[in-house]
Amino acid sequence: MWLSPSLLLMIISIVTSICLVISSPSLFISWIGLELNTLAFLPLLLSKKSKLASEASIKYFLTQTLASVLILVGGLWFLAPWGGLATLTLLLGLSIKLGAAPFHSWVLSIAEASGWVPLFALLTIQKINPLLMLWMFCHLSMPFFYVVVLSSLIMGGLAGLTQTSVRSILTFSSINHVGWLMTALSFSLSVGAYYFLIYLTTLLCSILIFHMFNVSHINQLPLLSFKPSNQMLLFFALLSLGGLPPFLGFLPKWMILQLTVSYSLLLVGGVMISMSLVVLFFYLRLMFSAFMMGGVNLTTLSSDPLPFPVYFVALFSITGGGLSMIYFL
Amino acid sequence: MTVDKYLYQKISFFLINFMLVIGFTGVFLSLSGVSIFIEWFLGGSSMNFSLIFLFDSISCFFLSVVLCISANVVWYSKSYMATDPNANRFILLVVGFITSMAILIISPNILSILLGWDGLGLISYGLVIYYPSSKSSSAGMITVLSNRVGDVCILLSIGWFMSVGDFNFSIWALLSNTDFSIWVSFLVMLAAMTKSAQIPFSAWLPAAMAAPTPVSALVHSSTLVTAGVYLLIRFSFILGESCSAFLMFISIMTMFMSGVVAIFEYDFKKIIALSTLSQLGMMMFAISLGLFEVAFFHLLTHALFKALLFLCAGILIHGVGNTQDIRSFGSLSLNFPLVTVCMNLANLSLCGVPFLAGFYSKDLIVELACQYSWGIFILLMMFVCLSLTVLYSVRLTYLSFVSAYGGGSLVSVCETDYSLLAPVVILSFTSLMSGPVLSWLSFSCPTLIFLPTFLKWGALFFVVSSVVIMVSLQRLVYFYMWGTVKKFSGLMWFLPWLTGQWLTLNTLKNADQFLKIYDQGWLEFYSSKGISMGANSMSLFSLKFQHNSLKIHFLVFLVWLFMCLIYIL
Numbered sequence: 038m039w040l041s042p043s044l045l046l047m048i049i050s051i052v053t054s055i056c057l058v059i060s061s062p063s064l065f066i067s068w069i070g071l072e073l074n075t076l077a078f079l080p081l082l083l084s085k086k087s088k089l090a091s092e093a094s095i096k097y098f099l100t101q102t103l104a105s106v107l108i109l110v111g112g113l114w115f116l117a118p119w120g121g122l123a124t125l126t127l128l129l130g131l132s133i134k135l136g137a138a139p140f141h142s143w144v145l146s147i148a149e150a151s152g153w154v155p156l157f158a159l160l161t162i163q164k165i166n167p168l169l170m171l172w173m174f175c176h177l178s179m180p181f182f183y184v185v186v187l188s189s190l191i192m193g194g195l196a197g198l199t200q201t202s203v204r205s206i207l208t209f210s211s212i213n214h215v216g217w218l219m220t221a222l223s224f225s226l227s228v229g230a231y232y233f234l235i236y237l238t239t240l241l242c243s244i245l246i247f248h249m250f251n252v253s254h255i256n257q258l259p260l261l262s263f264k265p266s267n268q269m270l271l272f273f274a275l276l277s278l279g280g281l282p283p284f285l286g287f288l289p290k291w292m293i294l295q296l297t298v299s300y301s302l303l304l305v306g307g308v309m310i311s312m313s314l315v316v317l318f319f320y321l322r323l324m325f326s327a328f329m330m331g332g333v334n335l336t337t338l339s340s341d342p343l344p345f346p347v348y349f350v351a352l353f354s355i356t357g358g359g360l361s362m363i364y365f366l
Numbered sequence: 367m368t369v370d371k372y373l374y375q376k377i378s379f380f381l382i383n384f385m386l387v388i389g390f391t392g393v394f395l396s397l398s399g400v401s402i403f404i405e406w407f408l409g410g411s412s413m414n415f416s417l418i419f420l421f422d423s424i425s426c427f428f429l430s431v432v433l434c435i436s437a438n439v440v441w442y443s444k445s446y447m448a449t450d451p452n453a454n455r456f457i458l459l460v461v462g463f464i465t466s467m468a469i470l471i472i473s474p475n476i477l478s479i480l481l482g483w484d485g486l487g488l489i490s491y492g493l494v495i496y497y498p499s500s501k502s503s504s505a506g507m508i509t510v511l512s513n514r515v516g517d518v519c520i521l522l523s524i525g526w527f528m529s530v531g532d533f534n535f536s537i538w539a540l541l542s543n544t545d546f547s548i549w550v551s552f553l554v555m556l557a558a559m560t561k562s563a564q565i566p567f568s569a570w571l572p573a574a575m576a577a578p579t580p581v582s583a584l585v586h587s588s589t590l591v592t593a594g595v596y597l598l599i600r601f602s603f604i605l606g607e608s609c610s611a612f613l614m615f616i617s618i619m620t621m622f623m624s625g626v627v628a629i630f631e632y633d634f635k636k637i638i639a640l641s642t643l644s645q646l647g648m649m650m651f652a653i654s655l656g657l658f659e660v661a662f663f664h665l666l667t668h669a670l671f672k673a674l675l676f677l678c679a680g681i682l683i684h685g686v687g688n689t690q691d692i693r694s695f696g697s698l699s700l701n702f703p704l705v706t707v708c709m710n711l712a713n714l715s716l717c718g719v720p721f722l723a724g725f726y727s728k729d730l731i732v733e734l735a736c737q738y739s740w741g742i743f744i745l746l747m748m749f750v751c752l753s754l755t756v757l758y759s760v761r762l763t764y765l766s767f768v769s770a771y772g773g774g775s776l777v778s779v780c781e782t783d784y785s786l787l788a789p790v791v792i793l794s795f796t797s798l799m800s801g802p803v804l805s806w807l808s809f810s811c812p813t814l815i816f817l818p819t820f821l822k823w824g825a826l827f828f829v830v831s832s833v834v835i836m837v838s839l840q841r842l843v844y845f846y847m848w849g850t851v852k853k854f855s856g857l858m859w860f861l862p863w864l865t866g867q868w869l870t871l872n873t874l875k876n877a878d879q880f881l882k883i884y885d886q887g888w889l890e891f892y893s894s895k896g897i898s899m900g901a902n903s904m905s906l907f908s909l910k911f912q913h914n915s916l917k918i919h920f921l922v923f924l925v926w927l928f929m930c931l932i933y934i935l
């Protein structure tokens with residue numbers, strides 16, 4: 038389905054928008070890239086063909102357009118001598134685009150309504166452009182930056198505590214990760230890119246497993262396959278996403294914590310650590326219900342929902358292809 | 367049913383051989399004045415840890431006495447525990463006990479002393495609860511918990527040693543400027559007091575007589591309870607003035623209390639336990655005077671004749687049909703001639719009759735105490751306790767051998783079992799000879815005693831007069847008077863109740879309050895449940911903005927925008 042001409046065109050447009058944003062000399066060309074991104078993503082949301090999906094795509098379009106308006110206005114205010122105001126509005130618009138708290142309320146309803154692949158794209162690919170613009174224009178010295186980062190971390194952690202749908206849990210975890218990403222980007226581009234790539238990998242594995250098992254709610258987790266290897270796979274994928282050593286997801290978090298401490302941003306570091314505990318708690322709660330019941334007994338190997346390539350993806354995303362050897366250096 | 371038909375004999379033989387080796391080593395070491403340290407050095411560059419064994423003349427003598435007693439006890443228990451179905455467990459526990467005691471004796475290092483000490487406490491618990499009855503179980507509980515207090519004190523002093531630098535206290539004995547504070551001496555003294563059942567902790571020793579008799583002979587007469595005294599002898603460099611004064615008071619009170627209680631006691635083994643307690647008080651008294659070698663000498667001789675006493679008691683108890691009440695004994699000298707002889711030997715040497723073992727050690731303590739004395743009250747109390755010892759020993763002898771027979775009629779009062787008698791005879795020979803032999807080995811020259819005449823004759827006068835008093839009391843006057851004193855002494859001055867039921871009742875009441883109101887109540891509310899409820903309520907609050915209304919989302923964005931604009935402008 039994803040290689041059909043219409044959707045292929047949209048995917049290529051998204052890639053083009055990323056190239057536009059990276060390589061643009063001015064803010065207005067980047068804005069064009071952002072708009073292209075929004076418009077190209079809408080058919081991906083509509084790929085599910087249900088009334089809920091069209092509602093979600095309308096919400097997405099309206100929110101992203103508002104954010105783009107704010108970005109444009111902020112960019113324009115650079116020409117007038119209102120520098121502080123400009124960066125503030127720019128940061129506001131970019132935060133709305135990212136889905137960072139306190140502007141995160143739109144992500145949840147869209148995430149609930151979309152399929153797994155659009156969800157993955159929403160949570161990762163759609164974040165590339167705003168993050169790049171963030172790196173270009175906004176800096177750690179702004180107080181509002183701190184507000185966004187801290188509230189993203191806290192909201193992502195605490196609001197996810199009472200969620201029962203798997204999609205909303207992943208949404209709130211991505212809001213938490215946006216906090217980490219923004220801090221990473223404020224140090225340097227390579228750190229941010231590193232964190233982003235690893236986040237993409239770990240999230241890919243988790244979403245792949247949820248997609249294969251067609252699990253949308255915490256009620257459905259006890260019905261996972263009885264094979265311990267499948268349960269273990271999901272468990273480790275979620276733990277890697279949560280950033281538990283010795284999995285892959287711990288490495289970027291470690292790096293960012295070390296940078297945070299060496300730059301003496303101790304409040305941010307402390308909030309990061311405590312909120313990652315909360316995030317890890319709701320991942321574990323997911324798997325707790327899966328482990329308690331034991332699941333459905335699959336007797337024939339051919340009806341195993343996980344095709345073999347998933348294990349390769351999991352290998353890389355959980356262990357980083359042996360990247361854990363870095364601990365022994 | 368044992369695994370091997372000759373198991374007990376094999377173990378006993380091994381122990382005898384080991385004892386001979388250690389005994390000769392001890393003689394050699396004491397004559398040449400050499401100490402042997404055997405050290406295993408573990409660890410490499412950053413961590414240095416060494417396991418050291420000290421073979422000193424003191425440790426070799428003590429170890430050989432312990433091994434001699436345990437060899438005899440194992441041989442004795444071959445026939446004593448022959449009808450018991452759990453004899454395997456018994457012999458395993460006894461062997462474990464001997465191993466722990468050996469570890470305790472040969473270690474100059476407080477960590478390995480803790481190994482032996484804890485092993486002793488645990489295994490003696492296993493031995494006391496050997497018979498499955500509720501009396502044994504409560505006796506075992508009070509034993510192990512009293513010993514546990516001593517373990518805690520040793521653990522605390524380990525922490526202290528860690529800060530001073532070295533765990534081997536044999537090094538500190540040589541230095542003159544040790545910076546040990548008074549707390550370490552207090553802790554070590556407290557540990558010795560719990561093990562040797564001095565006054566606050568003396569409830570467990572008579573209660574532990576619920577164990578089988580060979581166990582009492584090995585554990586509660588010579589090895590476990592003397593571990594505390596041995597610890598104090600090893601830590602002799604640490605006892606200062608105030609600790610010695612405290613220890614003197616405690617030991618005198620213990621001697622007095624156990625002597626008084628033993629006069630009114632009717633359980634055979636408990637009387638012997640109380641006599642052990644009073645001799646332990648005598649040893650602690652000697653330590654508090656600073657007479658460490660004499661206390662050690664008394665420890666060795668006392669171990670031998672007390673084990674002998676317990677073994678004879680076992681034969682008598684078996685004889686009158688497994689009852690321990692002394693009122694069912696009587697006129698047993700007609701049927702147990704050999705046991706009577708050995709038991710009399712042990713009792714007389716306990717009293718300090720001249721030229722038996724007790725005379726060499728106990729009389730030496732008495733005379734040296736008269737020389738070193740701290741005041742007239744101490745001296746008076748010591749003589750009173752001497753006479754109390756004689757009183758209860760004579761009462762014991764009279765009631766079991768001389769008075770009219772008070773037991774049942776279907777009993778088998780005979781001494782034909784050689785494996786019960788042979789250890790008794792061997793131990794009696796050993797204890798006869800141990801007095802002079804050990805005094806010639808331990809003290810290179812005789813001690814000079816310089817006393818006025820009445821003090822010199824004092825001990826002998828008190829002994830003889832006590833014999834006369836007790837015999838006349840038993841024959842002429844009936845013991846009906848002093849009802850309150852009887853009750854007071856019969857319940858052992860209420861010490862078991864004080865450290866047992868009263869303490870646990872009050873503690874449990876408080877503990878119940880702590881558990882229900884604090885731990886499962888308010889602490890849950892404030893810490894775990896409270897935090898989770900707070901986090902959940904925050905999460906629910908944030909969900910109020912998640913209503914599916916785009917207008918509210920955009921309003922939130924615009925409100926933030928205006929707030930920031932107002933802040934900037």
